[in-house]
Amino acid sequence: MLSEMSLKDFLEKLSSNEPAPGGGSAAALAGSIGASLGCMVANLTIGKKKYEDVEEEMKDLKVKFEEYRDKFLQLMEEDAQAFNEVIEALKLPKSTEEEKRARNEKIQEKTKKATLLPLQIAKDALEVMELSGITIEKGYKMAKSDAAISLVMAKAAVDGGLYNVKINLPSIKDEDFLRDINSQIEKIEGEANTLELRLLSKVYI
Amino acid sequence: MLSEMSLKDFLEKLSSNEPAPGGGSAAALAGSIGASLGCMVANLTIGKKKYEDVEEEMKDLKVKFEEYRDKFLQLMEEDAQAFNEVIEALKLPKSTEEEKRARNEKIQEKTKKATLLPLQIAKDALEVMELSGITIEKGYKMAKSDAAISLVMAKAAVDGGLYNVKINLPSIKDEDFLRDINSQIEKIEGEANTLELRLLSKVYI
Numbered sequence: 001m002l003s004e005m006s007l008k009d010f011l012e013k014l015s016s017n018e019p020a021p022g023g024g025s026a027a028a029l030a031g032s033i034g035a036s037l038g039c040m041v042a043n044l045t046i047g048k049k050k051y052e053d054v055e056e057e058m059k060d061l062k063v064k065f066e067e068y069r070d071k072f073l074q075l076m077e078e079d080a081q082a083f084n085e086v087i088e089a090l091k092l093p094k095s096t097e098e099e100k101r102a103r104n105e106k107i108q109e110k111t112k113k114a115t116l117l118p119l120q121i122a123k124d125a126l127e128v129m130e131l132s133g134i135t136i137e138k139g140y141k142m143a144k145s146d147a148a149i150s151l152v153m154a155k156a157a158v159d160g161g162l163y164n165v166k167i168n169l170p171s172i173k174d175e176d177f178l179r180d181i182n183s184q185i186e187k188i189e190g191e192a193n194t195l196e197l198r199l200l201s202k203v204y205i
Numbered sequence: 206m207l208s209e210m211s212l213k214d215f216l217e218k219l220s221s222n223e224p225a226p227g228g229g230s231a232a233a234l235a236g237s238i239g240a241s242l243g244c245m246v247a248n249l250t251i252g253k254k255k256y257e258d259v260e261e262e263m264k265d266l267k268v269k270f271e272e273y274r275d276k277f278l279q280l281m282e283e284d285a286q287a288f289n290e291v292i293e294a295l296k297l298p299k300s301t302e303e304e305k306r307a308r309n310e311k312i313q314e315k316t317k318k319a320t321l322l323p324l325q326i327a328k329d330a331l332e333v334m335e336l337s338g339i340t341i342e343k344g345y346k347m348a349k350s351d352a353a354i355s356l357v358m359a360k361a362a363v364d365g366g367l368y369n370v371k372i373n374l375p376s377i378k379d380e381d382f383l384r385d386i387n388s389q390i391e392k393i394e395g396e397a398n399t400l401e402l403r404l405l406s407k408v409y410i
Contacts, residue, residue, distance in 0.1 A: 007215055007234070008208040011274055014241040017248035023354035026238050029212070030358060033231050036219040043222035069216055145372035149228035149365040153235060156361035160354040166410040167350035205371040 002080065003073040019087065024079035024118040027160030031125040032072035034132060034153030039065035041135040041147045054138045061131055068128050072157070075121050079164075082114040108173060115168040115181060122161030122188050128154040129192060133199040148203040151196070158192040207285065208278040224292065229284035229323045232365030236330040237277035239337065239358030244270035246340040246352045259343045266336055273333050277362070280326050284369075287319040313378060320373040320386060327366030327393050333359040334397060338404040353408040356401070363397040 002010060002021060014021055042062040045051045051058070089110045092103040132151040139147050162185055172178055207215060207226060219226055247267040250256045256263070294315045297308040337356040344352050367390055377383055 003213040004211050006209050006211055007237075008278060010212055011237055011241045011278070014238065015244035015248065015271065015274060017245065017251075019249070019348075022245060022348070023242060023351040026242055026351075026354055026358060029238060030235060030361065032212075032216055033219065033234060036216045037228060037231055039220035040222065040227060043220065044224070046222075066220065069220060073213060073216070143224075143227070145368040146228040146231075148368045149231055152361050152364045152368070153231060156235065156357050159357045163350040163353045163357070163408070163410060203368070205368060 002077055020080040020083040021076065022080075022083065022164075023160060024083065024114075024121065024164040025076045027118060027125070027157045027164060028072045028076035028079055028121045030153050030160060031121060031128060031157035032069050032076070034125070034150045034157060035065045035068035035072060035128050037146050037150035037153065038128065038132045038135050039069060041139040041143045041150065044143045044146075045135070045138075045140040048140060051138075051140060057134070057138065061134060064131055065128070068124060068131075071124060072121070075117065075124070079114075079117045079121065082110070082117045086110045086114050107171070111168055111171050112174070112177060115165055115172065118161040118164035119181065119184060119188075120161075122158045122165065122192075125154045125157035125161060126188055126192055126195070129158065129195050129199070133195065133202075136199055136202055144203060145205060148200065148205070151199055155192060155196050158188065162189060207282055225285040225288040226281065227285075227288065227369075228365060229288065229319075229326065229369040230281045232323060232330070232362045232369060233277045233281035233284055233326045235358050235365060236326060236333060236362035237274050237281070239330065239355045239362060240270045240273035240277060240333050242351050242355035242358065243333065243337045243340050244274060246344040246348045246355065249348045249351075250340070250343075250345040253345060256343075256345060262339070262343065266339060269336055270333070273329060273336075276329060277326070280322065280329070284319075284322045284326065287315070287322045290315045291319050312376070316373055316376050317379070317382060320370050320377065323366040323369035324386065324389060324393075325366075327363045327370065327397075330359045330362035330366060331393055331397055331400070334363065334400050334404070338400065338407075341404055341407055349408060350410060353405065353410070356404055360397060360401050363393065367394060 039062055042058045045058045089106040094100045094103050132154055135147040244267055247263045250263045294311040299305045299308050340352040
């Protein structure tokens, strides 16, 4: 399990010439960092008299951030796994026509999976951006830099996830799948950029 | 040592209501992730016949990325430590005029230290952005998404570092120090934004 590794060991593994964990796992980790920081701001807000009005909202946020933090760690594993499965498919035999056909099918199937995973990372990170926005607007003022950094990390996870989606697309032959993914990329990119501009403009530091 | 903790445990600690590790450490970790991914791209480029022309450059880059990866882990610890020292200073006694003066001096000294640390994170992350740019332009094409994500993570580290610099400034009374830091912030922000635009426009995926 990558999430059981020490930071130091994980980063050394990430640095190595093993293709996984790579950018997709890094994006998921950034999402987890963003969710964790948002959770910290919610935690620092809860119990403060001046923030009684948002106490319940912050308690809900805390739970949601914890769920995303843990989900991203799961996605970090799954992205590395999905990439390794593509590599395995590429190693399948291709001596006969039958083998070639089976290999191509497996490569297509595994590449789609390796595309959908970072897309999920980007989608979840977009939701973390929205939650971070609430901590920027309503959370403990002394931790507003942490709330802003939570947003920055979640945005990096969106962008990182989408780069990893895009790198897979040239290998995919299913036109309907490509059309669907491209339209999702465009939507997520647009929303993430708008959200970033709108929310960071509310960070008065 | 934070870097000896498992990813899971570190993220739980980051989520807690302990003020450190917080945004500064998160920014440093993003810098370390960025440097690690850049290192991975250099590693994947080294030894490939088609990339013989850049072999030596990639070997140099690999070493530099490793140095930054490890330096960021160090800065992650130091940022958490610096923040804890501010908290300690705030707890000093303030019953007499003499105690008040000594406490204020200590708070100023420790707040300056807690400002210079994330500034260092931002400066180093700006340099990692430049190095990531080289992997985007000259590294192994199949890993171009990883090179782009390396840049995105380094940019998040710059932005995150600067938010943590800014949050400290209202507590600092030394006008010369503030002028110097504000001019450095402006310079780093400008360079990071220009670099991001210029380099990401070269990521053809």
